[in-house]
Ligand SMILES: Cc1ncc(C[n+]2csc(CCOP(=O)(O)OP(=O)(O)O)c2C)c(N)n1
């Protein structure tokens with residue numbers, strides 16, 4: 067098992083199949099592991115994941131060859147930083163340093179990094195409550211994100227938002243939204259404003275697959291296509307909405323195709339492949355900037371940790387988690403970078419050290435930052 071995957075596997079929630087609901091489900095339709103109509107064993111599924119990993123390496127290598135080395139380094143660094151930062155979040159959360167909800171992104175890093183590093187700094191980003199990594203990629207410092215998690219004054223919103231509400235107007239990062247799907251309507255409005263004002267900004271709006279069943283998704287996509295808004299909707303399909311699997315809640319597996327109903331451009335992307343995410347986003351950005359038209363990307367990945375830190379995880383098996391860890395996006399990317407001779411083990415060690423040091427600095431800053439003073443209680447509060 068690769069190092070990064072092992073590190074998180076130990077900390078994964080404890081899935082059980084005791085009540086039957088945790089048993090690994092497979093689909094009759096569209097499941098590549100299905101052999102002669104027979105349900106594959108869990109070992110078959112792990113094998114399939116390994117072979118998909120090898121296939122994916124080939125296309126990733128091609129994309130790496132076309133990309134500037136500086137960008138590749140930044141992509142890898144941000145992915146490793148996101149992973150180490152969030153592992154630390156889990157650790158300090160368990161020590162009682164962070165209160166309230168805390169939703170980790172471990173396993174999904176390729177989505178934020180692949181897409182956001184294709185943007186200009188002036189472009190706008192919104193996401194759900196699973197927002198720490200997106201906030202950092204958009205330029206909010208790890209110190210300000212960690213202090214926000216601690217509820218401290220040095221946080222990006224002075225400790226008043228916490229884990230779910232990272233925000234920075236300066237960095238064009240507009241949340242951190244706790245209402246599932248809420249950011250789809252807000253993001254569509256922001257794209258409308260950009261078009262109305264004639265700015266060159268593209269809006270990138272992330273949401274989970276469970277948000278797609280709500281009316282706001284359909285209403286927003288209709289308006290965005292009708293009015294040709296420069297927005298990219300990224301559905302982060304991690305296959306679960308809390309403990310409910312997509313197959314229990316959605317009549318179709320194919321989320322990208324929902325955009326066909328609005329005649330909107332759409333693509334399905336492998337969210338374990340950071341280069342595939344980057345390339346699909348670059349295509350969507352071109353559509354948005356050139357024609358001012360929207361795109362829906364369904365990016366499929368998997369969260370290794372529970373829905374939030376308080377998730378007992380009794381709805382899935384350890385084998386299911388292991389299957390996705392076999393295709394870990396960081397390991398895949400490092401393997402490809404090494405094979406393409408872009409970076410060596412020495413470079414990887416330097417990146418790892420930089421990420422660990424940056425995370426330690428963020429924790430030290432958060433520990434030392436004071437709690438907000440009482441006089442701050444009613445400032446910047448709208449109710
Ligand atoms: C409108 C609304 N309904 C229900 C909830 C409770 N809730 C919080 S997270 C969540 C699951 C969302 O899953 P998904 O959109 O797939 O995102 P993920 O957590 O997987 O990133 C639900 C139902 C909520 N916050 N808002």
Ligand SMILES: [Mg+2]
Pocket residue numbers: 274275276302303304305306307308
């Ligand atoms: Mg989900």
